Amino acid sequence: MITTSDLTKHFGKAPAVSGLTWHVPEGSIYGLLGQNGAGKSTTLRMLLGMVQPTSGTAEIAGLDIRRDSVAIRRMAGYIPDQKSIHGQLRVAQFLRFYGGFFADWSWDRAVRQLDAWQIPLKSRMKKLSKGMNAKVLLAAVFAREPRLLLLDEPTEGLDPESTEEVLSLLAGWAADGDRSIVISSHRLEEIERICDHVAFLQSGRLAISGRLEELQSSCKAIDVQNDANGTIPLDAIRQWQDVHSTVPMGNTLRIVTQRTPETVIERLRGLGLREPVIHDLNLREIYLAFCPRLKETLS
Amino acid sequence: MTVKVACFIRPNSGEPIYQQLTRQLKHAISTGSLKPGDQLPTVRELAEQLVINPNTVARSYKELFAEGLVEGTQGSGTYVNKALPRIKTQEREARIEPFIDQLIAESSLLGISKQDLLKLIQERIRNHEETIHDNDIRSDETLR
Amino acid sequence: MIRKLWLELRLLFTILPIALILFTLEYTWAFQHANIMYYSDKDGYGLVMSPVANSAKEIESFLKEHPQGLILSLQNSPHSYFLGFDGIARTLLPFMVVALCAGGILSEKNNGTASYSLSLPVSRSSWIWSRAGALLFLSFLTALISCAVTYALAQWMGIAHGLSWLVTEPVLLTLGAAPWIGVSLYIQSLFSGRFDPASEAIIPVAVTALLVFLTDIFLPNSTVNGFGNPYLLLMDAAESVAHPTLWKPLLATGIVGITSLLLAVRRFERMDF
Numbered sequence: 001m002i003t004t005s006d007l008t009k010h011f012g013k014a015p016a017v018s019g020l021t022w023h024v025p026e027g028s029i030y031g032l033l034g035q036n037g038a039g040k041s042t043t044l045r046m047l048l049g050m051v052q053p054t055s056g057t058a059e060i061a062g063l064d065i066r067r068d069s070v071a072i073r074r075m076a077g078y079i080p081d082q083k084s085i086h087g088q089l090r091v092a093q094f095l096r097f098y099g100g101f102f103a104d105w106s107w108d109r110a111v112r113q114l115d116a117w118q119i120p121l122k123s124r125m126k127k128l129s130k131g132m133n134a135k136v137l138l139a140a141v142f143a144r145e146p147r148l149l150l151l152d153e154p155t156e157g158l159d160p161e162s163t164e165e166v167l168s169l170l171a172g173w174a175a176d177g178d179r180s181i182v183i184s185s186h187r188l189e190e191i192e193r194i195c196d197h198v199a200f201l202q203s204g205r206l207a208i209s210g211r212l213e214e215l216q217s218s219c220k221a222i223d224v225q226n227d228a229n230g231t232i233p234l235d236a237i238r239q240w241q242d243v244h245s246t247v248p249m250g251n252t253l254r255i256v257t258q259r260t261p262e263t264v265i266e267r268l269r270g271l272g273l274r275e276p277v278i279h280d281l282n283l284r285e286i287y288l289a290f291c292p293r294l295k296e297t298l299s
Numbered sequence: 300m301t302v303k304v305a306c307f308i309r310p311n312s313g314e315p316i317y318q319q320l321t322r323q324l325k326h327a328i329s330t331g332s333l334k335p336g337d338q339l340p341t342v343r344e345l346a347e348q349l350v351i352n353p354n355t356v357a358r359s360y361k362e363l364f365a366e367g368l369v370e371g372t373q374g375s376g377t378y379v380n381k382a383l384p385r386i387k388t389q390e391r392e393a394r395i396e397p398f399i400d401q402l403i404a405e406s407s408l409l410g411i412s413k414q415d416l417l418k419l420i421q422e423r424i425r426n427h428e429e430t431i432h433d434n435d436i437r438s439d440e441t442l443r
Numbered sequence: 444m445i446r447k448l449w450l451e452l453r454l455l456f457t458i459l460p461i462a463l464i465l466f467t468l469e470y471t472w473a474f475q476h477a478n479i480m481y482y483s484d485k486d487g488y489g490l491v492m493s494p495v496a497n498s499a500k501e502i503e504s505f506l507k508e509h510p511q512g513l514i515l516s517l518q519n520s521p522h523s524y525f526l527g528f529d530g531i532a533r534t535l536l537p538f539m540v541v542a543l544c545a546g547g548i549l550s551e552k553n554n555g556t557a558s559y560s561l562s563l564p565v566s567r568s569s570w571i572w573s574r575a576g577a578l579l580f581l582s583f584l585t586a587l588i589s590c591a592v593t594y595a596l597a598q599w600m601g602i603a604h605g606l607s608w609l610v611t612e613p614v615l616l617t618l619g620a621a622p623w624i625g626v627s628l629y630i631q632s633l634f635s636g637r638f639d640p641a642s643e644a645i646i647p648v649a650v651t652a653l654l655v656f657l658t659d660i661f662l663p664n665s666t667v668n669g670f671g672n673p674y675l676l677l678m679d680a681a682e683s684v685a686h687p688t689l690w691k692p693l694l695a696t697g698i699v700g701i702t703s704l705l706l707a708v709r710r711f712e713r714m715d716f
Binding site: 011045048049050051052069070071073074078080082084085086098101102 | 554555556558559561562563564565566713715716
Binding site: 027028029164167168169171172174175176188189192193194195196213216217279280281282283284285 | 308310311312313314315316317341342343344346347348349350351352353354355356
């Protein structure tokens with residue numbers, strides 16, 4: 001669906017996105033993760049033509065982001081990070097404004113969704129809470145048939161119940177046909193539930209990306225213990241392929257793997273140490289291991 | 300009419316969601332919560348209900364289909380198979396052995412003796428049978 | 444998009460013709476209660492009004508400056524009524540047009556609305572051109588309504604005048620004010636994103652209004668290819684029979700207006716949101 005090649009954006013001297021080469025398969029729900037300022041919003045904006053890339057190329061469904069920007073925006077739906085917009089308009093006015101740009105937009109569908117969420121059509125947008133604003137934007141998008149959704153923190157400002165409603169809506173929407181979603185978020189639990197692919201951005205660079213399942217099966221934490229027979233060869237282990245990082249924890253060494261943990265386990269067994277204990281890592285743990293703050297680099 | 304499935308997904312436990320779902324669906328089928336002939340929720344319905352990726356649901360269903368536990372085609376719905384799959388004894392044993400090995404390893408690490416382990420297994424089997432029995436009664440009552 | 448433009452502009456649009464009409468009424472009253480001194484000589488042409496109370500002194504100094512000048516009153520020269528209105532409307536309309544240009548997508552950068560609008564399937568240039576078009580249309584309507592009220596008042600006061608004035612006058616007034624639409628939008632694009640949303644609605648308007656004011660003072664006549672006062676040139680050209688310079692002021696108006704608009708579009712297309 002989306003293919004970028006060396007996409008870069010500098011704001012003045014500061015690099016916001018550097019050399020992003022990334023692929024979003026059609027039909028996937030892709031989670032784009034990273035700290036504030038990692039380049040997630042900038043990436044989405046470049047894809048939609050709101051920000052001009054400094055260099056590099058990108059295509060969405062075969063359309064070039066520089067040449068065919070209008071066509072891309074016709075087939076994609078977008079929720080911005082700033083949800084409180086068009087404050088002066090009433091909800092109904094906003095819907096008509098938005099819907100007027102799309103041939104496949106349905107007023108009834110939008111109203112039905114807002115009814116279900118109990119959002120009054122007559123209120124001015126600025127009188128609504130941030131969460132309700134987000135819901136209005138979502139209702140507008142779901143009243144049409146975009147092939148791609150680019151969502152910048154879609155559940156930001158939503159209470160847990162609304163978050164659940166929105167995620168459920170997204171999960172159900174993705175079930176029909178060739179629909180793709182890219183969600184930029186901090187909320188790892190949500191990403192872990194509904195995304196099948198994830199990418200971590202750190203300081204504008206892609207730290208890791210791929211199928212969530214593969215990530216979960218290749219990123220494991222393996223604990224090995226020092227015993228009477230000898231100490232763990234820490235330096236040697238750090239050099240091993242497939243070892244991402246090591247964390248000394250008292251008498252135990254925690255090894256975080258990438259790609260094939262089995263090879264690491266075999267080699268550890270070969271060292272004659274006590275049987276290593278393998279832990280599955282959830283997305284938060286993988287993220288913290290692979291995108292540490294600069295001060296707290298682990299290995 | 301599709302049957303509502305009571306599944307509990309823990310996204311950040313580290314266990315892949317599709318694995319959790321498959322396991323729980325199998326449990327539901329084996330205990331009779333999902334009876335032969337029952338229609339499973341559509342991929343979309345279950346994804347919305349559990350708030351998980353629809354591909355995950357589809358994959359679970361595919362695995363159940365491959366194991367002969369469910370039948371059906373896209374568009375017509377997914378149904379619990381009326382007959383249990385016919386698997387050769389050898390294959391059945393080959394499939395269950397890894398689980399037994401894991402059980403033995405875990406219990407030895409925990410320091411559970413062989414006798415205690417066997418007692419525990421019998422207890423769980425009793426519990427499983429009681430659940431099936433309860434589900435049978437419940438479905439009889441709803442039919443009445 | 445038209446609906447949104449209308450929602451944005453309708454408040455100002457209702458105020459401005461009313462303002463212009465009020466000025467017209469005030470002017471009409473003044474005309475009935477003042478001496479009108481009209482001149483048309485090497486200094487160009489113009490109208491000077493003075494209250495009847497000071498007439499003697501005023502008339503004396505006026506005649507010293509413009510020996511060929513005429514002292515009129517409403518009864519003597521019905522055209523002076525309309526000429527006077529021309530003068531006022533011609534000066535005021537550019538300011539009103541500049542005020543009408545306030546806001547819009549170029550001022551919305553810092554409140555997030557612009558970036559959302561730009562995620563819609565519309566090319567960037569369309570946003571500017573359609574806004575310019577709407578502003579031009581509304582400016583014309585403002586001029587038309589004001590002229591219609593003036594004409595109706597004149598009829599009521601018993602001053603006859605050709606109906607063609609109702610056609611030519613709004614057009615000429617609009618053409619005279621039109622370049623300021625382009626200039627306003629260009630100045631908005633220069634300030635885009637530099638201030639908080641409230642200031643951004645106001646500062647470009649203030650700067651452009653200042654430019655209008657300075658142009659009025661330093662380029663009052665047809666010196667700089669008609670840009671200083673295209674209206675006067677147009678009036679000249681319209682009134683004379685075979686005036687070869689008709690195209691000059693139109694061209695000047697067009698060049699300034701369209702160039703500034705193109706520059707605004709170019710800046711807008713290169714902005715990051």
